[in-house]
Amino acid sequence: xxxxxxxxxxxxxxxxxxxxxxxxxxxxxxxxxxxxxxxxxxxxxxxxxxxxxxxxxxxxxxxxxxxxxxxxxxxxxxxxxxxxxxxxxxxxxxxxxxxxxxxxxxxxxxxxxx
Amino acid sequence: xxxxxxxxxxxxxxxxxxxxxxxxxxxxxxxxxxxxxxxxxxxxxxxxxxxxxxxxxxxxxxxxxxxxxxxxxxxxxxxxxxxxxxxxxxxxxxxxxxxxxxxxxxxxxxxxx
Numbered sequence: 001x002x003x004x005x006x007x008x009x010x011x012x013x014x015x016x017x018x019x020x021x022x023x024x025x026x027x028x029x030x031x032x033x034x035x036x037x038x039x040x041x042x043x044x045x046x047x048x049x050x051x052x053x054x055x056x057x058x059x060x061x062x063x064x065x066x067x068x069x070x071x072x073x074x075x076x077x078x079x080x081x082x083x084x085x086x087x088x089x090x091x092x093x094x095x096x097x098x099x100x101x102x103x104x105x106x107x108x109x110x111x112x113x114x
Numbered sequence: 115x116x117x118x119x120x121x122x123x124x125x126x127x128x129x130x131x132x133x134x135x136x137x138x139x140x141x142x143x144x145x146x147x148x149x150x151x152x153x154x155x156x157x158x159x160x161x162x163x164x165x166x167x168x169x170x171x172x173x174x175x176x177x178x179x180x181x182x183x184x185x186x187x188x189x190x191x192x193x194x195x196x197x198x199x200x201x202x203x204x205x206x207x208x209x210x211x212x213x214x215x216x217x218x219x220x221x222x223x224x225x226x227x
Binding site: 004036042043044045046049089091100101102103104105106107 | 118147149154155156157158159162170173205207212213215216217218219220221
């Protein structure tokens with residue numbers, strides 16, 4: 001079945017460091033891909049998404065490119081801030097099924113120190 | 115506008131008891147989803163509603179779990195004969211239609227003693 005694998009954390013960085021969180025997927029058809037973020041004490045929020053191959057999703061300085069050839073959707077940010085400390089989830093949604101559920105990775109905890 | 119709301123925010127119960135968890139989706143959203151998130155894991159799909167009907171309940175772990183959405187808005191997830199393994203955060207999400215971005219509520223943290 002469809003699945004998402006993301007790098008295990010925790011990831012610990014200093015402020016202004018470069019961030020990469022790896023995400024790869026297995027899916028039939030052509031899924032949409034998402035990054036959700038969960039800040040401490042808050043609910044899941046959509047960070048960015050891409051709906052087809054080679055699309056780049058971006059938001060708040062974060063970017064991820066949908067790579068069909070490598071089945072990947074790695075999350076990057078050029079300069080992280082303390083406020084980016086959170087748990088990040090990669091997810092997919094199969095477009096060719098009605099009522100699509102999201103399939104999530106296990107999450108990667110990011111901790112940024114000043 | 116108002117986001118997805120869930121009540122209660124926390125629920126502690128004893129093994130064998132019955133619990134109900136409520137989800138109030140964003141107004142006008144026809145699609146509603148329930149997920150379960152265990153500690154250290156990503157959310158796992160339980161059930162999806164399109165309007166009043168359960169279009170996909172393939173994620174419900176067993177027949178102790180049941181969900182309803184009688185008027186196409188508020189949904190209730192019902193768990194009978196709770197077990198300690200049911201302890202988790204139960205998340206609800208809604209979207210305008212089934213193929214659009216899902217917006218999540220804050221979750222209900224269920225603890226079964």
